[in-house]
Amino acid sequence: MSEERDEATARGNKRQAWIAATGGYANSFRRQHLVTQLHDKFSAADKATLEQAEEVTAVCGRVMLRRVMGKASFITLQDSSGQIQCYVSKNEVGEVAYEQFEQWWDLGDIVGVSGVMMKTNKGELTVRARDIELLNKTLSPLPEKFHGLTDQETRYRQRYIDLTMNEETRNLFRVRSQVVQRLRSFFGARDYLEVETPMMHGIPGGATARPFVTHHNALDIPLYLRIAPELFLKRLVVGGFERVFEINRSFRNEGLSSRHNPEFTMLEFYQAYADYRDLMALTDELLVLLCQDVAGSSQINYQGLEIDFTKPPQRLTMAESICLFTDVSENDVDNESVLRDRLQALNHTTFDSWGVGKLQMEIFDSQVEARLEQPTYIIQYPAEVSPLARRNDANPDVTDRFELFIGGREYANGFSELNDPVDQAQRFKEQADLKNEGDNEAMHFDQDYIDALEFGLPPTAGEGIGIDRLVMLLTNSASIRDVLLFPLMRPQ
Numbered sequence: 001m002s003e004e005r006d007e008a009t010a011r012g013n014k015r016q017a018w019i020a021a022t023g024g025y026a027n028s029f030r031r032q033h034l035v036t037q038l039h040d041k042f043s044a045a046d047k048a049t050l051e052q053a054e055e056v057t058a059v060c061g062r063v064m065l066r067r068v069m070g071k072a073s074f075i076t077l078q079d080s081s082g083q084i085q086c087y088v089s090k091n092e093v094g095e096v097a098y099e100q101f102e103q104w105w106d107l108g109d110i111v112g113v114s115g116v117m118m119k120t121n122k123g124e125l126t127v128r129a130r131d132i133e134l135l136n137k138t139l140s141p142l143p144e145k146f147h148g149l150t151d152q153e154t155r156y157r158q159r160y161i162d163l164t165m166n167e168e169t170r171n172l173f174r175v176r177s178q179v180v181q182r183l184r185s186f187f188g189a190r191d192y193l194e195v196e197t198p199m200m201h202g203i204p205g206g207a208t209a210r211p212f213v214t215h216h217n218a219l220d221i222p223l224y225l226r227i228a229p230e231l232f233l234k235r236l237v238v239g240g241f242e243r244v245f246e247i248n249r250s251f252r253n254e255g256l257s258s259r260h261n262p263e264f265t266m267l268e269f270y271q272a273y274a275d276y277r278d279l280m281a282l283t284d285e286l287l288v289l290l291c292q293d294v295a296g297s298s299q300i301n302y303q304g305l306e307i308d309f310t311k312p313p314q315r316l317t318m319a320e321s322i323c324l325f326t327d328v329s330e331n332d333v334d335n336e337s338v339l340r341d342r343l344q345a346l347n348h349t350t351f352d353s354w355g356v357g358k359l360q361m362e363i364f365d366s367q368v369e370a371r372l373e374q375p376t377y378i379i380q381y382p383a384e385v386s387p388l389a390r391r392n393d394a395n396p397d398v399t400d401r402f403e404l405f406i407g408g409r410e411y412a413n414g415f416s417e418l419n420d421p422v423d424q425a426q427r428f429k430e431q432a433d434l435k436n437e438g439d440n441e442a443m444h445f446d447q448d449y450i451d452a453l454e455f456g457l458p459p460t461a462g463e464g465i466g467i468d469r470l471v472m473l474l475t476n477s478a479s480i481r482d483v484l485l486f487p488l489m490r491p492q
Contacts (some may be wrong), residue, residue, distance in 0.1 A: 007141050007488035014104045015137040020270070021100070022134075029112035029133050032058040036081035038117065039125060047119040059084060059127055060112040060135065062164065064142075067100060075105075077113060077127075078164075084465060086113045086127040087120075087166075093132050102131060110136035155491055156481050175294055176471045176483060180247060180292055183267055183467075186286055192243040192269060197232035199225060199249065206230030208387070208431075209252040210440045212262070225251035228246045230462065232269050234417060235452045237460050245269035247467070247484065258479040261487055270462040275416045276400045279463045280377055283404060283412055284312065287375075294474045302407050302473055305373055313375035313404065318364055321378055325368045339363060353437060357382025357397065372405035381415075387427040387443055411470060416464030419452035 020022050028222040028408040033041075038057060042050065061079035070191075072089040081175070092096040092115070105111065143154075143161055155162040162169050183367045184194065202221065204211040206228030214223050236244050250266050271278065288309050291298050298309040316324065339359035343350050348366060350359065356440045360382055380398040383391055389399035401415035418424050428450070434442035471483040481487040 004141070008139060011106060011137065011139045013142070014106070018100075018104050024137070026133070026135065028057075029060055030058065030151070031112075032056070033057060034081040035061070035077070035079050035084045038127075038273050039082065039101070040085060042125055042289040043119050045117075047121075047123070050117050050119055053117070056115075057127060058112065058114040059086070061110065063105060063107055063111055066105065066107055071098075071275055073101070074126075075111075075113075077111065084127060085120075085124055085130050087118065088113075088129045088132060092128065092130050097132055100134070104134055104137065106138065108138040108140075108142040108345050109134060110138070117407075125492070144415065157492075159485055172471075172475050172477065172483065173485060175256050175475050178262070178294065179290060179471055179474065180467065182290060183247065186314070187243075187245045187269060187290065190243070192245045192271075194240055195233070195236060195241070195244050195246050197226075197229045197236075197246060201226050203448075204444045205349050205443055205446050205449065206232075206388070207252075208385075208441045208443060210254060212251050212253050217349075227252050228266070228413040228464065229268055230464070231446060231449045233268055234457060234460065234462065235449070237270050237272055238452050238455055239456050241273035242458070243270070249427060256490075257490065258481075259469070261480050261484055263488065264480075265467040266464050267467055268462065268464045270417070270460055272458040272460045275459070276379075276402055276414055276461050277382045278413045279461045280313075280315075280402055280404075282465065283465070283492075284309075284410065290470070290474060298477075300474070302476055303478060305407055307374065307406060307473075308377060313377050315377045315379055315402075317380040317398075318360055318378050318382065319380070321368050321372075321376075322360060322363055325364065325371050329365070334362070353434065355382075357384030361385045369405060369410070370408040373407055376405050376474070377402045378405065383427075386415065387431050388418055388424075390418045391423070406473060409469060411473070412463055412465045417457065417460040417462055419453060419457035419460065423451050424453055424476060425450050 010112060015024070038059070044289040059077055059079065063075050064083060065076035067074045071091070075086050076083050077086050077087060088098070088101060089408055093101070112133040112135055113129045115126055115127045117127040120129040127254070142165065144165060145378065163334060173199050187475045188194070199213070200223045204224040204227050207230070211224040211227050214225065216223050229246050230251055233244055233246060239405050247265050248268060249263060251263050253262060254260060288298050291300055291309050300307050305337045322328050322333055323330050328342065334356055336356050336359060339356065340350050342364065343359065343362055346366065348362060350362070379402045380392060381389065381401040381403070383397055383399050386399040386401050389401040392398045392400050403410050404412040418427070427447040428443060430444045433441035435444065468480050468483055471477070472480060475483065477483050
């Protein structure tokens, strides 16, 4: 620690000298090229050609390597696109500028270099500096000056250092941006309208989850950060926008884990005159395109598991999956007492208000989900746990709903929408009763949404896809924190 304190003191003294001599913190230097543009344009040129061409450039960025060798030195400069070497000599930049370079510049400083392109005797593309300028004197040294940035928690807490030091991290977030752009183009090409809906709700809805609560002072009313945009998006379908999508931030007041962050990004989309089977087919198409775009293949490796998107995902009803992966028989999968006894044998708390559907869901969550390694659609979710989904025509105890599981994790949730306002009101009432009994994740009764349904929601299907988990899959990231620029962390 004493070495680091000495370094910080030395940098502070250099800052004072820099400001006294130049005023400091200028904002007049202008870049002519990004580093990658220079590599693309001049990497193939030979040393003699570049000497004759006198190709002028101006680059700026952070000093990542510094080798001072008497009257001539080298630095490696890093910008948002990559790194390039710069040759700094006293004869070219002048005695005063070179002396300032020697005395003031450190690793991590942000600088500007103007000059001409050259290649060294070893063939390395280099900017031969004619003018140099210190743009920001950094007071804290880069971490590898001492021990390197190896602590994972520090990488999450100080993402700006992680991005500076780790090309892999920068590439991961470039992939994330690419995925979001690809989602927009995918749905835009299919005549979906991108929309924005409120992030503060008077009544939280669209999912069974515990919301964050805030307060609007002027209106003196409680408000909730949205747990899902679903009910607003379906209001738009009522209004005549037959295909809509939103890439949205949602918030759920739940724990932190490798799979969960209280603030997360979802894609939700809705299509009139379609059902849940149409959306499963659309999801298959989307996943294959994303895998090919990002990974270059429809077969990817995630945490040692080979996942194959070239084959259609398996489809199992929830009841079938329970029978397949547990010792619950087909005769007992709808038997409330058998299901309850099984959960109790697993030391799983149950409540008297739970019916068969909720008991099945708990068994599925605890014993089946993690075993669904290859892409698998679980369909026919119990109506009891699907308050917004349309009942199945052949069996009203289940719904026309699916969830997509890959590598033991849920990635998508979709269903044919419930558009019967009377049925929806009854299910809201059942949810409100559960909330009154102490279920913090149960839904509120949303009368305004019922009013919208009474004006007529066309036959519609809707789906939500977790973008954070999708990026985890496509980048082989073990934790959701790896794919969030600034994940929520416990206070230090």
